[in-house]
Amino acid sequence: MTTRPAPVGSLLRAAPPDRLPEVAAEHLRTRFPLAGAEVYLSDLTMTSLWPVLDPEGPAAGRLEMRVFGSQEPLVDGGSAGTDRVMLPLTVWGDRLGVLRVDLREPAGPDRVTELRSLADELALALRAAHNDTDRYYRISRRQRLTMAAELQWALLPGRSLDGERFKLAGQLEPAYAMYGDHYDWAVTGDRLTLTVLNGQGDGIEAALLTTVAVNAMRNARRSGANIVEQAELASDAVYSRYGGASHVATLLLEIDLSDGSVEAVDAGSPRALIAHEGDVRAVSLEQQLPLGMFGDGRYETQKFQLQPADRLLVVSDGVHAATPGGRPPYGASALLSALRGTRLQPPAEAVGTVMRALRDYHAGVEQDDDAVIVCLDWLR
Known part of the structure; x- marks a missing residue:
């Protein structure tokens, strides 16, 4: 009687966290006529993919980057009936990298479906193992981080x-030497x-x-507090630690995914814009005091409405207020142009497009502030 190989999910769950790529590759060898395989992980800037099985090998090529961007499998036909299959490694929309499988036979639709299922299992295992080994961190870092980063x-x-x-994505820069800019999110039900x-x-x-403020807001949120209570607890925590000498500019949003209604606490410099079918407008909110400026800070919510297919962009002052070389603020018009250019891109690609446009706007002048961009598409 032929013994069927164990499901790859079971093999990955039983493997040490630092050996997941090898276990997946060995499963591929037992399951398919394999010529080779490689697991690529994204660097911190999301602009290149680097090999894990052969860490001394070159960065991924154009086709792997296309798969990373499109999030769709790609079959590249070789000679003598061999095929190279490239598949996205993604968990809940979080793009980790790409799996490349070199087969000694043609890859039909059923084979691609089977390989995509394997890639999904590997991506989930990599996400779960990330904090239990430094191996994957070392691949994604192309230089040493500052302690702040x-x-x-x-x-x-x-x-x-x-x-x-919804679809949601965020990006920070400079990736290896950022300071106090940050983003956070959580979804529970329709909120x-x-x-x-x-x-x-x-x-x-x-x-x-920022670490004090983020953890204070998480503590409140995970206890069931609304965004006003989150802001007030964080403000109290920051003031208790710094006595008003330091503060955190913050924009808190709670979005009802069922109807697009948004409650906001505007406590400082981050700005929100909405793009819809090429039209871009700023969200007008009354700014309140940054978190931690005074003891017993109190906050109020404001409301605005998203329409189906709206794109919401939230940026820190390192984006909208950037004035490299004395140029006008990036948020005055260049940011709007960059955002219009993302109409056909998903948020995970759009944040990169806007960030690249920001770098181009600096035209060789070093950025004097870190920057955050978060992009949300409400799909209804």
Whole structure:
């Protein structure tokens, strides 16, 4: 009697967290006529993919990057009936990398479907194992992080997130030396909470300040508090630690995914814009005091409405207020042009497009502030 191979999910769950790519590759060898395989993971800037099985090998090529961007499998036919299959490694919309499988036979639709299922299992295992081994961190980092950046990356919820009614993505720069800018999100049922922060100051002190604020808001949110209570608890925590000498500019949003209604607490410099069919408008909110400026800070919500297919962009002051070389603020017109150029891109690609446009706007002048961009598509 022929013994069927164990499901790849079972094999990955039983494997040490640092050996997942090897276990997946070995399963491929036992299951298919295999010529080779490679697992590629994205770098922190989401602009290149790097090999895990052969860490001394070159970065991924054009086709793998296309799969990473499109999030669709791609079959590249070779000679003598061989096929190279490339598949996205993605969990809940969070793009991790690409799996490349070189087969010694043609890859028909059923084979691609089977390989995509394997890639999904591998992506889920990689996401679960990320904090139990440094192997994958080392692949994604192409240079050493500052201590401030280390704190910020450890605090992030993820890079992108998809649901039935929304697509969401965020990006920070400079990736290896950021300071106090940050974003956070959480979805429960029909409620999506989104926060963009700008901690005052530079270096590790700014990162520590933001860490206090983010964890205070998470503590309140996970206890069932609304965004007003989240802002007030965070403000109290920051003031208790810094006595008003430092503060955190913050925009808190709670989005009802069932009808697009948004409640906002505007406590500082992050700005929100809405794009719809090429038209871009700023969300007008009355600004309240940043978190931690005074003891017993109190906040009020304001409301605005999203329409189906609206794109909501939230940016820190390192984006909208950037004035490199004395140029007009990036948010005055260049940001609107960049946002219009993302109409056909999903949020995970759009944040990169806007960030590249920001770098181009600096035209060789070094960025003097870190920057956050978060993009939400409400699909209804």
